[in-house]
Amino acid sequence: MSDNEIGVGAAYALGQLARALTTARTHEDAATRQRAELRVRRWQQVVGGMAGGGLDIGSRTPVKGLPAWVTPEVLHGGFATGEPAAGGPLRPDEIDRAQRLGLPADRRALFWSWLTDAGLAELGELLDSGRYRLEYAEEAALPVVAWLLRAGDRDAALGILEEIAPLADRLRLTPAPSDQQAGDPDVVYRQTAGDVRRTLEQRQPNAQIETMREALTVWNPFADELLSLWCETIDGGRIGAMTPDGWLPRAEQLLARYQHLAVEHTRCTKHRDPRGSIGVLRTALERRVAGTELTARERGLVGSMVEAMLRKRGRPGSAEHTAVRQQQAHEAALPRHHQLAQLVATRLAGLPQDSGISDVDHLLRPVDAEEAHLSGGAVGWPVPRPIARVVARAAAGTPEQLIDRGVIVSVEVLAQLTPRLAAATAASAYPDPALRVLMDATYRAFRHRRSLLLLNLEHQVRLAELPWVQAVASARIDTSDTRAQARRTLLRLASAAVCGFPATVLPNPLVGELSTLSRQAGLELPWVEELAADIFMGRFSAKFLHAATLAGRRLAGSLYARYYDIDYPAIAVIDDNRLIRRARTSDAFDRLCRDRAGAPRKRSWFQVAANGMVIEQAQILTTHNLATIVELGVDLPSADLAKQCVDTVLRLTARIHRNPRPLGTVKNTAYAWRQMLFFLSLSSREEQAAFPVYVEQRLADQPDHVRTRLAPAVTGLAHVTSGGGFDPDGKAGTGRRLLGWTTSDHWMLDPGPRA
Structure with a gap:
């Protein structure tokens, strides 16, 4: 890292540490404080590692002494803590194995026990059964060694051992046993039955429900007994005018029972209110039991309370009162x-x-x-x-089924489930059944690996870089069938993401899966990730330029290009340069995005927003993978998708009102608007011409604050669909171009609309 980059990274880590400390000390929820304390310890590791030289944040090998293939423990923002994710204490099955073999509870001792004849045979049985579960890709290392030895490839097995043996005391290198075999790869699920059961x-x-039940089942009947007792003293309409025989002993017993109830039932506290019904009647009863006559004021207060209680529910035992208490008892008995x-x-x-x-x-x-x-x-x-x-x-179920059922509620959730489908596709190239199941599990475990913060346009570690995956690469047989399967999976996931969640930017994990599937299908397509504005260093990799060129093939001169004022032919000229084609980045594309954003180039206190403006322009130029998906041949119902985007725009705009932190919502609104424009640009001219009227009709049913905020964007859309354009400031009369990022006050947040 450069000195400037180190400063930015350290400031970010210190800021995260400060936030975690604040939460750990001040949050009202104990569980939240406990989780924050764990984050504090981990961010302390990051800060300490950066200061002491043990961490090289921004590198593909951020932890000193750990090779790139080791899965590091990674915190928010891509910061490694210095610990391997596949480390930690022994699993229960590892402890059981150590005890069974008479070994010390030590990872290195367990490592060598697997390499005995008995251990290798045990691994072979595990491979053949398929009954194991990988949490991290490292847990596949020794099973691969066992497979290679069984296949007669001793040299490849020894090569893996040379790589992993130095870390045998720090890493889990075998999977956990499982009762289940790998199921149908077409079927996915968010959580297991065990996860849900534990939840x-x-x-x-529920504290409120239990408090209400206590009131209904304990304190209401007690109040009835108090009321009945005082009603016995009424003579001539005056409370306390008489004391029936046995009344005082019964009163004393009732007060004693109150003390017992108050100790046993502590949720409801209304009975302790001296001005409440129980408080007034009980206090007066205590005075009478103590032998003290009530004053005129006290007698009047008790009389008023008794009268109010009788007026509200009737006398205990009456039909009216019984009906009320029976209904309350029914409610209290509900599960x-x-x-x-x-x-x-x-x-x-x-x-x-x-x-x-x-x-x-x-x-x-x-x-x-x-x-x-x-x-x-x-x-x-x-x-x-x-x-x-x-x-x-x-x-x-299948992803499509779970989307229809509302189980997959966002494209982010879909991204979490896609590795299962992609893993089966990738593993299909291994003819050996045991190895195919193992590579399927390895792929899925590898996808749990969190991305690192990388500088200088470095790429994340790839599956093929793992030593044990490299060792069995020769066992793969890529055929036209495997490439066709990869293409089918690619089309399926891309279609599910766009058609299921048309107004949402594809999350990076899903982009990674689509990119991998493209390579497996033999397709060279530029899939671009969403970049973080707070750690953006001002450069885009060359694939962003290629993605913009691909978008221009379909969108040059379109509504989308006119709305955002994009000269796609000029971008194609940049991309045609052979030197740029071979380069890792393009200064011309970087400069184009900066110029279009109009953001200040010098670092300042609003640098994150300035970075966001530049990144947003790259997303606009590339369509953030939408054009790439169309290039695949995905059949999109473009007009319907554009209308679904309008629904999201209206919903997000409504959330801006009275929102103490509205800028993130404004950004997402602009992203949904951009997706809408892309789909609309694929529609017919007639559909484009009619669309502003459709949006205005939908807007007419919205609250005033939504109409006021969105009206400039709708006016701008109508102006462009009729052939007009925006001026350099993104204005067209009262119409405005809707963008998400700005270093000044956003026009959607003007004081007028917020009032």
């Missing part, structure tokens, strides 16, 4: 959510715990007679929606 088991009673959560957790316990749930509806059936004891006797009671939503996270 439900941890569900605690609570934590009880139903425990019931569903019990149902889940009978399913395989390491996979998703194929029949969610059966798990969410109403309570039957055999389960009544788990839910307070509520036979036929339905599972509440909050619990159903938790269970739905483990629903298993």
Whole structure:
């Protein structure tokens, strides 16, 4: 890192440490404070490692002594802590193995135990069964060694051992056993049945609901007893005018029971209010039991309280009063959510715990007679929606099915699930069944690897760089069938992402999967990542220029190009330069983005916003992968997708109102607007001409603050669709070009619309 880059990195790390410290010291929730304390320790490791020279932030090998293939523990922003992610304490199965073999609880001792004849045979059995689970890619290393030795490739196995043996005391190099084999690669799920079961088991009673139940079942009946006792003293309409025989002993017993109830039932505190019904009647009763007569004021206060209670619900035992208390008793007896959560957790316990749930509806059936004891006797009671939503996270199905069911709620969630499909595609090139399953699991585990902060346009570590993956590369057989399968998966994921979430920028993990699948399919396509404005160093890799050129083939002269004032033919001239084609970056493209952004070049206090403006221009020029997806041949219902983008724009604009931190929402609104313009540009001229009217009709149904904020953008869109353009400041009369980033006040946040 340069001195300037080091300063930026250190400032970021210190800022994260300060935020974590503040949360750990001041947050009201104990669990949140505990998580913050863990972040504090990790950010302290980062800061200490940077200061002491043990960390080289910005490098592909940020941790001194760890090669690039080791998965580092990475915090937000791409900062390595200095610890390997595949390290930490021994797993339970590793402890059991050490005890079984009489070994010390030591990773190195376990490492060498796997390389004995018995250990290699055990690994072979594990490979053939497929019953194992990889959390990190390193856990595939020794199984690959066992496979190579079984295949007779001793040299390749020894080569792996030379690489991994020096780190055997720090890394887990074998997988954890599992009860489940790898399932259908076409089926994905967000969480396993075991994950969901543990979440439900941890569900605690709702404090407010439990307080209400205590009031209904304990303190309301107690208040009724107090009321009945005082009613016995009424004579001639006056409270306390008489004291029936046995009244004082019964009063004393009732007060003694109050003390017991107050100790046992502590959720509801209204009974302690001296001005409340229980407080007034109980205090007066204590005076009478103590032998003290009530003053006229005290008697009047008790009389007023008794009268109010009788007027509200009637006398205890009357039909009116009984009906009220029966309804309250019914409400108190209803099953609570934590009880139903425990019931569903019990149902889940009978399913395989390491996979998703194929029949969610059966798990969410109403309570039957055999389960009544788990839910307070509520036979036929339905599972509440909050619990159903938790269970739905483990629903298993194709990505398309889960999107339709609302289980995949965002493109970010889709990105988390795509490695399973992509892994099966990548592993299909291995003919050997045991190796194919192992490489499938290795791929998925590798995708859990968090990205590092890299400088100088370095790329993240790739799967093929892992020594054990390199060692079995010769076992791959890439055929036209495997390339066709990669293309089918690529088309499927791209279509699911764009058609399912048309108004959202593709997240980097999904971009990475699409890029990998493109290479496996034999396609040279420029997939571009979303860059972080807070660590952007002002340069784009050459693929951004290639992506912009590809976009220009379809969009030159289009509505999109006219709206954003893009000269795509000029960009194609830059990209045609052979020297640039061979370069890792393009100064001309960098300069074009800076010039279009109009952001100041000198670093300043609003540098992040200035960086964001430059990055946004690169996203506009490249369409941030939308043109690349169209190049694939994905059939997009462009007019419908544009209308879906309008829905998102309206929803996001509504969130700006009274938002204390609205700039992020403004940015996302502009991104959705950009996606809308792209899809609209693929539509017919008639659809483009009619679209502003459609947007105005949708806008007419919105609140005033939404109409006011978005009106300039709608006016600008209508102006461009009719053949006009914006001036250099992005204005056309009252119309405005909608962009997300700015170093000045954004026009969507003007005081007028916010009032």
